[in-house]
Amino acid sequence: MREFILRASKTVTTPRFNLNDLPGSAGRMDLVCRCISNALWISNDLRRDTVIHVVLEGPDRPPKLVSFNGKELRNVSPDERNIASHIRIALRKGYNLKLGEKAFVWPGIEIAKRSFESLVKEKSGTSQLIYLHPKGKDIREVEFDENVCIVLGDYIGMPRACERLLERLKA
Amino acid sequence: MREFILRASKTVTTPRFNLNDLPGSAGRMDLVCRCISNALWISNDLRRDTVIHVVLEGPDRPPKLVSFNGKELRNVSPDERNIASHIRIALRKGYNLKLGEKAFVWPGIEIAKRSFESLVKEKSGTSQLIYLHPKGKDIREVEFDENVCIVLGDYIGMPRACERLLERLKA
Numbered sequence: 442m443r444e445f446i447l448r449a450s451k452t453v454t455t456p457r458f459n460l461n462d463l464p465g466s467a468g469r470m471d472l473v474c475r476c477i478s479n480a481l482w483i484s485n486d487l488r489r490d491t492v493i494h495v496v497l498e499g500p501d502r503p504p505k506l507v508s509f510n511g512k513e514l515r516n517v518s519p520d521e522r523n524i525a526s527h528i529r530i531a532l533r534k535g536y537n538l539k540l541g542e543k544a545f546v547w548p549g550i551e552i553a554k555r556s557f558e559s560l561v562k563e564k565s566g567t568s569q570l571i572y573l574h575p576k577g578k579d580i581r582e583v584e585f586d587e588n589v590c591i592v593l594g595d596y597i598g599m600p601r602a603c604e605r606l607l608e609r610l611k612a
Numbered sequence: 613m614r615e616f617i618l619r620a621s622k623t624v625t626t627p628r629f630n631l632n633d634l635p636g637s638a639g640r641m642d643l644v645c646r647c648i649s650n651a652l653w654i655s656n657d658l659r660r661d662t663v664i665h666v667v668l669e670g671p672d673r674p675p676k677l678v679s680f681n682g683k684e685l686r687n688v689s690p691d692e693r694n695i696a697s698h699i700r701i702a703l704r705k706g707y708n709l710k711l712g713e714k715a716f717v718w719p720g721i722e723i724a725k726r727s728f729e730s731l732v733k734e735k736s737g738t739s740q741l742i743y744l745h746p747k748g749k750d751i752r753e754v755e756f757d758e759n760v761c762i763v764l765g766d767y768i769g770m771p772r773a774c775e776r777l778l779e780r781l782k783a
Contacts, residue, residue: 461631461632464689471693
């Protein structure tokens with residue numbers, strides 16, 4: 442299986458954001474939607490072996506983990522606005538979750554109240570962890586295991602403490 | 613230089629489309645915007661050596677050729693809605709163009725009334741022409757010349773006559 446984890450440090454966790462202003466008041470929600478779209482959609486199909494987890498850390502109820510599973514996803518289209526509307530449904534359903542709880546949102550979509558660090562630690566036990574970094578090794582030279590988990594920062598980059606955690610987990 | 617040509621056979625050529633309904637009434641304008649975004653934007657920068665040409669063939673004034681040049685583009689952001697709003701400006705400025713005419717739209721954006729076939733023929737004289745096809749040769753095995761022009765169909769695919777033209781041009 443192939444998994445992606447995206448950390449979106451400014452993207453809102455309130456469902457009250459405006460679908461007409463994804464880059465601005467929603468805290469670069471457009472970027473999150475593009476990542477999901479590019480991870481899952483291929484021409485006329487979905488990558489059925491791929492899951493993407495997005496950790497939203499913006500106001501007002503962080504952290505929230507929204508997961509899209511290509512195997513089970515139904516009736517979602519690849520445009521930013523449609524993906525954003527499903528994230529909004531997820532944030533509405535998950536607004537009052539307590540730490541560790543999760544909720545079903547839509548076929549193939551789940552929400553949980555969970556931190557980036559806890560998710561990365563869990564995945565390091567079962568998958569080859571890869572952290573994408575502009576100064577890293579060329580991805581074309583990396584040999585992939587059967588289970589791969591690829592970690593992405595957003596446009597701001599990872600905080601230093603978090604990079605140290607990834608180092609310790611040998612990402 | 614790297615160039616892309618996208619043929620969007622259903623995407624509208626009227627500027628009166630709704631920014632809130634890019635996939636539907638605008639004839640998969642979302643797909644066009646994603647292609648432009650993926651062709652030109654990289655993390656925190658633009659591909660300065662890349663141009664993408666989109667041929668719109670939907671109602672009511674086809675064909676229209678909108679070109680985005682990474683070298684000169686200013687103040688455009690990579691989200692679908694923002695790119696679509698610039699295409700709308702282009703279609704407004706180019707609404708009454710006659711065949712062969714072109715107009716300046718915005719730094720890095722131009723519109724012309726010109727057909728896909730005429731553009732492809734011109735490019736075949738100066739660039740290595742590559743036609744992306746699901747049954748084609750693996751792109752990783754292709755050696756690129758300095759000037760490459762990559763031709764893409766939309767979700768419907770190229771008409772047969774057009775594939776024959778590309779064959780004749782040795783794409």
